[in-house]
Amino acid sequence: MHKLLYYRLIPVVFVLTAIAIWLQPDFFERATGINLPIGQQPQLTQTLKVDKPCTNEHPEWRAAQIIDGVEIAESLLCDPDNPDNIAAFVLGMNNISMRTFMNSRIAGDALTKSDDLDGDGDPDIIHIKLEVLELNGATPDSPGVFPTYDIAPGIQPGMWAFSPKLRGMSVKNFRSQKANAILRAPSPVIRVEQGDKVYITLENTHYFPHTLHFHGVDHAFQTSSGGDNDGVPVTGAKPVMPGTTRTYELQPRHAGTMLYHCHVQTDKHLMMGLNGMFVVEENRPNNWLQTFNVGAGHVRHSSVAIKEKFDREYDLHYQSIDKNLAKTIQNSNDIRVISKQMHRVYNMSESNENYFMLNGHSFPYTLRDALIIAKPDENIKLRIANTQHSNIAVHIHGHKATITDYDGVTQNPAAQITRDVYGVSAAQRIDLHLQTTNDGLHSYGEGIWLFHDHVEMGVANDGMSPGGNIALLVYESFLGEQGLPKLRADALDDVFTNSYYAKQRPLWNKQEAGMLTPDYLHILLFGLLVGSIIGLVFFIIRGLRSEGIK
Amino acid sequence: MKHSLLILIYFIYGNSVFAAMNHNGMIMDAAGMIMNHNPDKLPKDCKAISQDIDITIRGGHKFAQGFAGKMFTYDKRDWQAPPCARINVTFINEDAIRHQFMIHGLPGYMYPKGMFTIELYGKGQKTGSFIVPSRDYTYYIHCEVSQHTEKGMKGQLKVGKGSGDLDSILGLTAPLTPDIYPIHNNKYTWIALIVSLTIGIYLINYLGMKIMTLLTRQPDSK
Numbered sequence: 001m002h003k004l005l006y007y008r009l010i011p012v013v014f015v016l017t018a019i020a021i022w023l024q025p026d027f028f029e030r031a032t033g034i035n036l037p038i039g040q041q042p043q044l045t046q047t048l049k050v051d052k053p054c055t056n057e058h059p060e061w062r063a064a065q066i067i068d069g070v071e072i073a074e075s076l077l078c079d080p081d082n083p084d085n086i087a088a089f090v091l092g093m094n095n096i097s098m099r100t101f102m103n104s105r106i107a108g109d110a111l112t113k114s115d116d117l118d119g120d121g122d123p124d125i126i127h128i129k130l131e132v133l134e135l136n137g138a139t140p141d142s143p144g145v146f147p148t149y150d151i152a153p154g155i156q157p158g159m160w161a162f163s164p165k166l167r168g169m170s171v172k173n174f175r176s177q178k179a180n181a182i183l184r185a186p187s188p189v190i191r192v193e194q195g196d197k198v199y200i201t202l203e204n205t206h207y208f209p210h211t212l213h214f215h216g217v218d219h220a221f222q223t224s225s226g227g228d229n230d231g232v233p234v235t236g237a238k239p240v241m242p243g244t245t246r247t248y249e250l251q252p253r254h255a256g257t258m259l260y261h262c263h264v265q266t267d268k269h270l271m272m273g274l275n276g277m278f279v280v281e282e283n284r285p286n287n288w289l290q291t292f293n294v295g296a297g298h299v300r301h302s303s304v305a306i307k308e309k310f311d312r313e314y315d316l317h318y319q320s321i322d323k324n325l326a327k328t329i330q331n332s333n334d335i336r337v338i339s340k341q342m343h344r345v346y347n348m349s350e351s352n353e354n355y356f357m358l359n360g361h362s363f364p365y366t367l368r369d370a371l372i373i374a375k376p377d378e379n380i381k382l383r384i385a386n387t388q389h390s391n392i393a394v395h396i397h398g399h400k401a402t403i404t405d406y407d408g409v410t411q412n413p414a415a416q417i418t419r420d421v422y423g424v425s426a427a428q429r430i431d432l433h434l435q436t437t438n439d440g441l442h443s444y445g446e447g448i449w450l451f452h453d454h455v456e457m458g459v460a461n462d463g464m465s466p467g468g469n470i471a472l473l474v475y476e477s478f479l480g481e482q483g484l485p486k487l488r489a490d491a492l493d494d495v496f497t498n499s500y501y502a503k504q505r506p507l508w509n510k511q512e513a514g515m516l517t518p519d520y521l522h523i524l525l526f527g528l529l530v531g532s533i534i535g536l537v538f539f540i541i542r543g544l545r546s547e548g549i550k
Numbered sequence: 551m552k553h554s555l556l557i558l559i560y561f562i563y564g565n566s567v568f569a570a571m572n573h574n575g576m577i578m579d580a581a582g583m584i585m586n587h588n589p590d591k592l593p594k595d596c597k598a599i600s601q602d603i604d605i606t607i608r609g610g611h612k613f614a615q616g617f618a619g620k621m622f623t624y625d626k627r628d629w630q631a632p633p634c635a636r637i638n639v640t641f642i643n644e645d646a647i648r649h650q651f652m653i654h655g656l657p658g659y660m661y662p663k664g665m666f667t668i669e670l671y672g673k674g675q676k677t678g679s680f681i682v683p684s685r686d687y688t689y690y691i692h693c694e695v696s697q698h699t700e701k702g703m704k705g706q707l708k709v710g711k712g713s714g715d716l717d718s719i720l721g722l723t724a725p726l727t728p729d730i731y732p733i734h735n736n737k738y739t740w741i742a743l744i745v746s747l748t749i750g751i752y753l754i755n756y757l758g759m760k761i762m763t764l765l766t767r768q769p770d771s772k
């Protein structure tokens with residue numbers, strides 16, 4: 001007899017359900033009322049780490065010094081080149097003392113210099129051995145990458161580089177994952193003298209085939225024995241397979257700033273970093289050259305011809321990284337998978353450039369080793385190479401320099417152009433004559449002058465600015481003790497944290513827009529309603545059942 | 551010829567550019583300007599000035615500091631005046647940049663474009679007057695320097711009973727197109743939901759039982 005009553009309760013369930021839907025609170029997001037939520041501290045996905053702008057590992061490397069009779073110029077940078085390496089690169093491994101050899105990490109046969117063929121006091125037969133190294137590659141032994149090489153705080157893209165043949169450990173010490181200082185980007189600048197007989201051997205230590213191609217450097221199509229000498233698999237020999245070697249022969253007749261790079265799957269391999277500057281210096285008597293400039297930048301032992309005209313010389317190598325290409329070597333330790341990911345899945349025609357480096361580092365690490373240091377009234381030689389996809393438009397604040405050479409060919413002096421933005425397309429090189437004469441044209445005086453690519457994506461690290469290839473021209477009067485410019489005390493606080501380029505550090509006000517607190521009253525009301533609906537449904541079912549039994 | 555004309559123009563106007571000028575209710579000098587200054591002309595519907603209302607309104611970044619996510623505002627954003635009042639506004643700019651006190655909706659036949667404006671080019675203050683008509687109306691006050699209104703510099707003046715509140719006045723009204731923010735849920739959110747749910751279930755069952763026992767008892771007692 002109560003069955004009817006239970007049935008009459010069913011519409012109540014529907015009414016309550018409608019009310020519950022109508023009163024449903026916002027559980028995950030909601031519009032603000034009158035006031036916006038208060039700010040909150042940013043959520044960091046990693047513990048905050050603050051780098052020192054300069055670790056000052058080798059202050060003794062900065063002074064001018066003579067090692068094994070080789071004059072090495074002063075280099076006031078935070079992170080100067082190792083003078084023992086420079087002595088070895090000038091003399092050749094066959095002409096250095098045991099002490100210098102022990103202090104370098106270069107293989108004994110990496111560089112051999114002999115035979116003064118023209119009797120002018122310097123060696124004319126040069127044997128160079130290059131290896132291929134991988135930075136921030138995959139490892140099956142840890143979730144991270146190995147060996148680590150940070151281009152900027154917390155940024156470790158997978159990269160390749162040519163390297164002088166090395167010996168010993170690749171990391172700083174056996175507990176460290178960090179690549180030792182000589183394992184770095186970019187591929188080293190190679191310097192040879194006009195007329196030298198140069199034999200460059202690629203010892204392919206890598207797991208993919210590679211070659212060497214000399215771009216703009218005078219070389220015959222084939223070696224004297226008929227071997228491949230242009231490095232292009234389509235027109236010459238098969239690439240140099242992993243674990244094998246090939247020797248290329250050069251006797252350049254023309255001096256200038258040139259390039260070398262791998263010509264296997266060139267789009268990918270070049271962008272991975274297998275490219276470097278190749279400088280042919282004019283022939284002079286007693287011209288012992290610094291064959292390698294590891295990490296490019298300041299040349300601490302310039303050629304005789306450069307010293308005749310210039311007070312200092314810098315090699316400036318601009319590169320970019322596509323983070324998707326860089327990742328292809330970080331996700332597997334199966335070379336078949338890596339090869340597929342890099343060569344077939346990755347599509348260069350859909351490429352983006354995310355990181356921009358000057359001499360293997362992005363700002364703020366460029367402050368450590370990519371500064372141009374100057375004094376007033378100096379003549380400075382800058383060799384600029386662009387091996388990224390996009391054009392660079394280099395601008396030096398406060399200065400107008402003269403473009404003296406294009407792609408290793410001297411411009412007619414009457415036609416040379418003095419300007420303040422230097423456009424350099426892919427694979428192009430220019431030589432600049434920078435004068436630090438405070439005359440209102442060439443220089444506006446001493447200071448800390450930014451120099452950077454004016455194609456604006458180039459001054460950010462994956463879109464986070466300041467970054468990219470930003471570096472500084474610093475006059476010595478503005479240079480601090482550890483080779484860093486005298487900046488405002490807090491100028492670098494943000495950029496040397498690991499959270500800044502992870503995009504987790506709010507700019508200026510240091511707070512994120514906060515979240516809203518839950519609307520408890522609304523939630524409780526809703527809970528009661530839903531509870532009532534469930535309870536009522538049970539009540540009706542139970543009631544109908546017991547009535548049915550009767 | 552051209553030159554002498556330019557020189558002539560310079561002598562006539564050049565010196566007076568920054569000297570105070572006042573014509574047609576426009577007062578300007580090097581510190582700022584007042585537009586449609588009106589201390590005496592009565593609106594058609596007012597027979598006399600009902601009252602003199604003196605208001606001092608400050609503008610600047612510091613007044614927005616109590617409001618999360620905003621940049622500029624006035625110290626007070628909600629004003630009141632009786633019909634036919636003469637309002638003497640002292641606008642004080644506390645920032646080193648340009649700000650305005652601009653009010654809209656005044657009768658166009660005496661205030662061109664219906665506006666009265668005090669603009670200050672930097673730190674400083676100016677006083678100007680306008681007379682409001684008799685109708686109940688809410689007038690829109692703002693600073694029109696690019697994005698200042700949107701980022702907080704907005705207020706209202708209610709004459710008489712006003713005509714409702716304007717949207718998105720800091721501390722007073724919600725925006726018409728609000729931002730959506732995530733809700734910070736924690737375990738208490740879910741505890742509240744589950745507890746209220748359980749209470750709901752038991753409450754209904756308890757009530758139901760009570761009612762049913764009442765209903766079943768009645769026939770017995772007959």
Ligand SMILES: [Cu+2]
Nearest residue numbers: 210262264269
């Ligand atoms: Cu290759």
Ligand SMILES: [Cu+2]
Nearest residue numbers: 649693695698
């Ligand atoms: Cu304003």
